[in-house]
Amino acid sequence: MAELKQRLGLEPHQRLTPYLPVDAEQWRDTGERARTVFGTCLSKFAPGNVLFVSHAGLFDALHEQLFGARLEPNHEPYLFEPAGQIWKVRPLIDTSTVTR
Numbered sequence: 001m002a003e004l005k006q007r008l009g010l011e012p013h014q015r016l017t018p019y020l021p022v023d024a025e026q027w028r029d030t031g032e033r034a035r036t037v038f039g040t041c042l043s044k045f046a047p048g049n050v051l052f053v054s055h056a057g058l059f060d061a062l063h064e065q066l067f068g069a070r071l072e073p074n075h076e077p078y079l080f081e082p083a084g085q086i087w088k089v090r091p092l093i094d095t096s097t098v099t100r
Helices: 002-008 027-045 056-067
Strands: 078-083 086-091
Touching: 027 056, 027 078
Parallel strands: none
Antiparallel strands: 078 086
16 A cells, blocks of 8 residues: 555555546445445344454445544444434444553
8 A cells, every 4th residue: 555655646644545446446335335234234133233344444434434534543443323213333442541
């Protein structure tokens, strides 16, 4: 990733999503696919717990779909809970008490 960003003249914090090949799954499509799969699984297994494990990119796309903003990488678990017709999302760890 760092090498590709360097070749494109991008800063380390800049995203590569605008540079995806036209025949690749586009970023918005990735988020929509993640949202559909997560929603299906959460509905199917509610009220039980479902653990989703993935690379950060998929969760980043999902977060952007749900909240309209990029997820800052922090590798912390989140809990998705049904609340009527919507899902609430909250961190499982109170990061204000975590020393880094």
